[in-house]
Amino acid sequence: xxxxxxxxxxxxxxxIAFAMSGLIEATRKRMDIVGVFSVAFVSAFGGGTVRDIxxxxxxxxxxxxxxxxxxxxxxxxxTPLWLKTLRHKLGGHVMEFADACGLGLFAISGATIALAADxxxxxxxxxxxxxxxxxxVSRDVLCNEVPKVYSDHRPYAMCAxxxxxxxIVLDAIGLPLPISTLSGIAAATGTRLIAVAxxxxxxxxxxxxx
Amino acid sequence: xxxxxxxxxxxxxxxIAFAMSGLIEATRKRMDIVGVFSVAFVSAFGGGTVRDIxxxxxxxxxxxxxxxxxxxxxxxxxTPLWLKTLRHKLGGHVMEFADACGLGLFAISGATIALAADxxxxxxxxxxxxxxxxxxVSRDVLCNEVPKVYSDHRPYAMCAxxxxxxxIVLDAIGLPLPISTLSGIAAATGTRLIAVAxxxxxxxxxxxxx
Amino acid sequence: xxxxxxxxxxxxxxxIAFAMSGLIEATRKRMDIVGVFSVAFVSAFGGGTVRDIxxxxxxxxxxxxxxxxxxxxxxxxxTPLWLKTLRHKLGGHVMEFADACGLGLFAISGATIALAADxxxxxxxxxxxxxxxxxxVSRDVLCNEVPKVYSDHRPYAMCAxxxxxxxIVLDAIGLPLPISTLSGIAAATGTRLIAVAxxxxxxxxxxxxx
Numbered sequence: 001x002x003x004x005x006x007x008x009x010x011x012x013x014x015x016i017a018f019a020m021s022g023l024i025e026a027t028r029k030r031m032d033i034v035g036v037f038s039v040a041f042v043s044a045f046g047g048g049t050v051r052d053i054x055x056x057x058x059x060x061x062x063x064x065x066x067x068x069x070x071x072x073x074x075x076x077x078x079t080p081l082w083l084k085t086l087r088h089k090l091g092g093h094v095m096e097f098a099d100a101c102g103l104g105l106f107a108i109s110g111a112t113i114a115l116a117a118d119x120x121x122x123x124x125x126x127x128x129x130x131x132x133x134x135x136x137v138s139r140d141v142l143c144n145e146v147p148k149v150y151s152d153h154r155p156y157a158m159c160a161x162x163x164x165x166x167x168i169v170l171d172a173i174g175l176p177l178p179i180s181t182l183s184g185i186a187a188a189t190g191t192r193l194i195a196v197a198x199x200x201x202x203x204x205x206x207x208x209x210x
Numbered sequence: 211x212x213x214x215x216x217x218x219x220x221x222x223x224x225x226i227a228f229a230m231s232g233l234i235e236a237t238r239k240r241m242d243i244v245g246v247f248s249v250a251f252v253s254a255f256g257g258g259t260v261r262d263i264x265x266x267x268x269x270x271x272x273x274x275x276x277x278x279x280x281x282x283x284x285x286x287x288x289t290p291l292w293l294k295t296l297r298h299k300l301g302g303h304v305m306e307f308a309d310a311c312g313l314g315l316f317a318i319s320g321a322t323i324a325l326a327a328d329x330x331x332x333x334x335x336x337x338x339x340x341x342x343x344x345x346x347v348s349r350d351v352l353c354n355e356v357p358k359v360y361s362d363h364r365p366y367a368m369c370a371x372x373x374x375x376x377x378i379v380l381d382a383i384g385l386p387l388p389i390s391t392l393s394g395i396a397a398a399t400g401t402r403l404i405a406v407a408x409x410x411x412x413x414x415x416x417x418x419x420x
Numbered sequence: 421x422x423x424x425x426x427x428x429x430x431x432x433x434x435x436i437a438f439a440m441s442g443l444i445e446a447t448r449k450r451m452d453i454v455g456v457f458s459v460a461f462v463s464a465f466g467g468g469t470v471r472d473i474x475x476x477x478x479x480x481x482x483x484x485x486x487x488x489x490x491x492x493x494x495x496x497x498x499t500p501l502w503l504k505t506l507r508h509k510l511g512g513h514v515m516e517f518a519d520a521c522g523l524g525l526f527a528i529s530g531a532t533i534a535l536a537a538d539x540x541x542x543x544x545x546x547x548x549x550x551x552x553x554x555x556x557v558s559r560d561v562l563c564n565e566v567p568k569v570y571s572d573h574r575p576y577a578m579c580a581x582x583x584x585x586x587x588i589v590l591d592a593i594g595l596p597l598p599i600s601t602l603s604g605i606a607a608a609t610g611t612r613l614i615a616v617a618x619x620x621x622x623x624x625x626x627x628x629x630x
Contacts (some may be wrong), residue, residue: 026570031626034577035346035570038557049474054259056268058476063543070542080626122280123273125362137248137352142557144566146354150236157244206290264469266478332490333483347562356564360446367454415453416500419510 005104010185012071014102017095019044019072023079023137023155029143037076038196039142051110055117071109096196100159104189107132107160108167108181114115119166132188133157153202155195163188217315218393222281224312227305229254229282232349233289236400239353247286248350254282256345261320261337265327279293306406314399316343317370318377318391331378340396343367363412365405371396426523430605432491434522439492442559443499446479449563450473455531457496464492465612466555473548475485475537507575519581524609527552527580528587541588548584551609553577574623575615583608 022043026036047070048061064067086095110131114124133149133156140147149156167184171177194200232253236246256273262270272278314369320341324334343359343366350357359366367414381387404410442463446456465482465539472480480489530551534544553569560567569576570577587604591597614620 002379027624028540029571030624030628031566031570032573032620032622035567036625038570038577053263054270055264056476060474063539065540066263066540069546076625083626094315110418119273120276122276126279141351141561142567142570144354144564146239146241147245147612150241150352151239155241157248174476202242203242204237205246205286206293208240263473264477264480329483330486332486334488349559353565354447356451357455357562360451360458360562361449363452367458412452412454414450415447415456415496417501418450 007181010105011109012102013098014105015068015071016075017098017102018047018106018135019075020095021099021136023076024083025139025143027079033076033204036079037073039139040076041069042085042142043135043139044068044077046138047106047131047133048111048135050134050138051113051131054127054130055114055119057113057117060188074145097193098179100192100196101191103132103156103160103192104163104185104187107163107188108184111164111167111184112181115171120133123167125159128162128167129157132160147200155200155202156192158202159188159192160194217391220311220315222306224315225254225278227308227312228257228283228316228345229285229308230255230305231346233286233351235294235349236295237289243286246289248294249282250282250286251279252352253345254261254278256348257316257320257341257343260344260348261274261323261341264340265324267323267327276356282303306355307418310402310406313366313370313402314373314395314397316345317373317398318394320417321374321377321394325378325381329378335371335374336379338355338377341372342370354368363414365410365412368404368412369405370400372401415419422556426467427601430521430604431529432526433518434525435464435488435491436495437518437522438467438555439495440515441519443496444503445528445559447499453496456499457493459559460492460496461489463555463559464488466558467530467551467553468527468555471533471551472557473563474547474550475534475539477533477537499552517613520609520612520616523528523552523576523580523612524583524605524607526555527583527608528604531555531587531604532601533582535588535591544588545581545584549577552580573624575620576612578622579608579612579615582611597617 012093021039022040023036025043026039029035034068045060045062052058107128111124111128113131114127119127124131136149137147163184163186167180167188170183171182175183217218229250230249232248234354235253236249241249255278258271262268279399308403317338321334321338323341324337329337346359347357349357373396376397377390380390385393438458442460444458445463449455451459465480465488468481472478477585527548531544531548533551534547539547556569557567560569583604583606586599586607590600590603594604
């Protein structure tokens with residue numbers, strides 16, 4: 001994909017946010033530098049890689065755009081310089097915002113690529129969600145946790161699904177690709193930010209007592 | 211594969227049983243609806259998907275036959291309506307039976323597909339077992355458990371292996387495909403049902419004290 | 421790859437060591453024979469299989485060289501005969517040595533194959549490390565543990581990385597392949613043996629207090 005500079009900025013932000021989530025989780029588990037890099041890498045690129053394996057696409061995103069590899073490597077190497085500051089000062093809000101941007105962009109990129117590979121709509125929506133969440137799922141499996149996206153009851157995959165739906169509907173009714181793409185990203189990222197701001201929770205399924 | 215209506219019925223039953231096992235496990239972990247769907251999906255289609263990745267086959271079973279996706283989705287959406295009833299009334303027996311059917315069918319379908327891809331016999335048997343058990347292994351990894359198939363000491367993969375062996379021998383001596391296929395399925399499903407009925411256990415390997 | 425008899429000997433030793441590590445871990449978890457075989461298999465062949473999936477190479481190493489499958493099967497079947505003796509007598513030292521040989525050989529074979537697939541240098545080094553460590557990572561995920569290679573703080577992936585670096589530099593300056601290959605293997609295996617002998621530890625990253 002040739003991306004507009006604006007989309008590249010979102011993508012860089014999303015990749016950084018996803019890598020950061022892995023990096024922070026790995027440092028919590030007191031891993032060494034190899035573990036921190038591996039978990040950060042898998043968090044950032046796991047979703048897109050699984051999507052590409054499922055769709056049988058090569059080369060992978062991170063092989064075609066090696067600067068992302070170097071970016072994650074640089075983040076890991078410089079961790080001692082900024083991790084404490086980040087935890088104390090910037091902390092939650094910036095991370096949540098960047099992560100929501102990553103969610104939207106990865107979801108729509110996954111759906112776009114699946115549609116381009118002639119997948120049916122249901123599969124394209126699944127691929128969007130897989131691209132958005134599978135990095136986090138792999139991160140939690142490597143850290144020996146139940147995946148947070150399945151168990152913390154905060155809407156995340158739902159927002160990705162909604163964004164993919166918006167994108168696919170707008171695309172199907174014939175809007176130009178930039179508009180449907182941006183609307184889908186905005187829908188996913190926006191609902192995620194609203195869900196975080198209002199602290200919305202999904203119930204366990206089925207609800208206790210049901 | 212073009213399947214006989216009888217085989218399709220077994221396949222639907224097996225897929226439902228496998229999805230159900232994931233669904234029940236995920237509700238035990240108090241996941242939200244996204245988690246329940248993901249784990250049910252991986253339980254039902256994980257084995258066949260890993261087999262297809264290993265054999266480099268596309269499109270996947272669940273992309274070619276989307277009605278299975280809708281089936282699992284419908285099961286997850288209607289969970290509140292039937293889960294309690296299932297636990298109290300039908301419970302173990304129906305589930306065990308359906309699961310044993312799934313075991314037999316998935317094992318033989320895996321072996322058939324591997325043989326059709328010119329794999330040697332040992333690999334075909336492995337692919338049969340992988341197809342039968344990997345959904346459950348992935349389910350347990352996502353739920354942060356040691357895979358039950360490796361640790362609950364009840365014969366499961368062994369039954370899949372036996373069924374694949376029966377199928378491959380009958381096929382090699384020239385019996386028509388429907389007969390060798392059905393015999394293989396019956397061998398896997400039958401030994402599983404017998405093992406469950408008699409509560410047969412495999413020892414830890416090597417046996418304690420050895 | 422057509423390997424020199426000397427390399428084949430190292431490869432067999434490495435495969436045995438990797439399978440053994442899985443076998444021992446699975447017996448600790450009191451798995452049955454299916455679990456022990458699965459975990460031993462994944463430990464021995466997981467790294468190379470993930471590399472081949474990432475590079476889209478078929479057939480897999482263990483399908484092309486089935487004698488390795490039989491070897492692992494024979495190891496698992498004969499476990500009761502030698503496991504106790506191994507634990508009491510040979511124990512750590514032989515295992516550490518064989519494992520270090522496997523580390524070196526798997527790392528350089530991964531890097532060689534990635535370079536042959538026209539991957540850039542950074543990716544080739546990653547593929548070398550993935551080939552060397554991913555069997556162990558998969559083993560620990562199946563056994564429901566945080567991967568040891570990320571958390572036991574003993575240099576392992578670092579040694580693989582160093583060996584791949586030596587190999588790639590010597591190859592780039594035009595040394596004949598046997599020399600660069602053997603030097604890379606020796607560098608990875610040698611630094612690992614030194615790290616084990618001197619009990620060198622990597623700190624958590626970032627270091628506590630940083």
